[in-house]
Amino acid sequence: MAETARVEALQQRAKAQRERSNAERRLRELQNLSRGLLNVYTAPSGDNNADQRKALLAQNVLRIGNILHDEGLTTPGWNTVRDQAAVDSRAVELARETGATMPADWQSSETVPGEYRVGSDRCVVYSGKASLFIRSLKHDPQGMMDVYQEFLAARYLGKRIRFSGALRSAGMADGVGQLCVSVDQLTRMVTTRGSSGWNHYQIVFDVPPDARAIQLRIRVNGAGTLWADALRFEEASAALPLGLPGPVNVDFKQRTSKSKGEHQ
Numbered sequence: 001m002a003e004t005a006r007v008e009a010l011q012q013r014a015k016a017q018r019e020r021s022n023a024e025r026r027l028r029e030l031q032n033l034s035r036g037l038l039n040v041y042t043a044p045s046g047d048n049n050a051d052q053r054k055a056l057l058a059q060n061v062l063r064i065g066n067i068l069h070d071e072g073l074t075t076p077g078w079n080t081v082r083d084q085a086a087v088d089s090r091a092v093e094l095a096r097e098t099g100a101t102m103p104a105d106w107q108s109s110e111t112v113p114g115e116y117r118v119g120s121d122r123c124v125v126y127s128g129k130a131s132l133f134i135r136s137l138k139h140d141p142q143g144m145m146d147v148y149q150e151f152l153a154a155r156y157l158g159k160r161i162r163f164s165g166a167l168r169s170a171g172m173a174d175g176v177g178q179l180c181v182s183v184d185q186l187t188r189m190v191t192t193r194g195s196s197g198w199n200h201y202q203i204v205f206d207v208p209p210d211a212r213a214i215q216l217r218i219r220v221n222g223a224g225t226l227w228a229d230a231l232r233f234e235e236a237s238a239a240l241p242l243g244l245p246g247p248v249n250v251d252f253k254q255r256t257s258k259s260k261g262e263h264q
Contacts, residue, residue: 025070058089084170084195090123091170091225094135103132105149112143116220126166126198126229133227134220136175144221153183153211160238163216164202165231167192175222182215183207189219192226200230204242 065082068075094100100119102108108118114137121133134145163181172193180189181203190201207214218228 058085058092061085062089080197083197087124087168087170088195090121091135094119094121094133094225095137100133102147103130106132106147107149109146109148110143111145112141115141115143116145118145118147121227124168124227126168126227128229131168131227131229132218133225134177134218135225136220136223139223141175141223144219146217146219148215148217150213150215153207153214156207156214156235157211158207158209160204160206160236160240160242161233162202162204162236162240163231163233164200166198166200166229168196168198168227168229169193170195170225172220172222172224172226175220175224177224177226178217178219178221179203179228180215180217180219181205182217183211184213193224198229204236204240206242 062082062085065078065085068078094117097117097119100117102118103120110116117133117135117137119133120130122130124133125131132147134147161181163179165179167177167179169177169192172195175193177192178189179201180187182188183205188203188205190203192199192201216231216233218226220226
């Protein structure tokens, strides 16, 4: 009996310790959340501080979601909200990072110097280890940014070609992001805007027999952040229809699914 009582006492003590630890954890989380919300409330207003306010808000959405998850209280759709909040927070970080580097073999062209930042991002990706990002540094940029690669068309003369890739955007309410391909003076493009998850686009075209050069281009015109990933340039079947199809909406968490295919 004495041994049983001792074991029960140890179990009760361990239970009390767990409950105390959980209570202390909840208190720390609520303190951090209250400080974060206070920072959002007291952050300076105005366009020049919009990024700061957005980053603080995104961070606190993530904190709230993590608290609810720890308590087993997450609601349907939380994963989508968490994903978007993380992307919004990352977009603000990219505007502050000064060490971004251009991907190899690509060039950039900015119509008004100092309005955009370009580089590789290893945090927001569609597939693989890195994506390309273009981030506006001003709230009302007057110019646009192109990231491009140009090569001779000789290898593709008279052939049907498909240029495809995944795009994701954040904060592009008034701006647009574009995936473009130019053959000499003829340009085809697809466009995204607003804040959207990963969407897969394709452009199918015939290369004229007298074409000289092909240029692949990712463009941002206006404020916001654009990511591009999984770009492919390849010969296509003659049976593949020409044109500029709409996007195939790809859930970031279900990108291995093959049931949706591409719009053709």
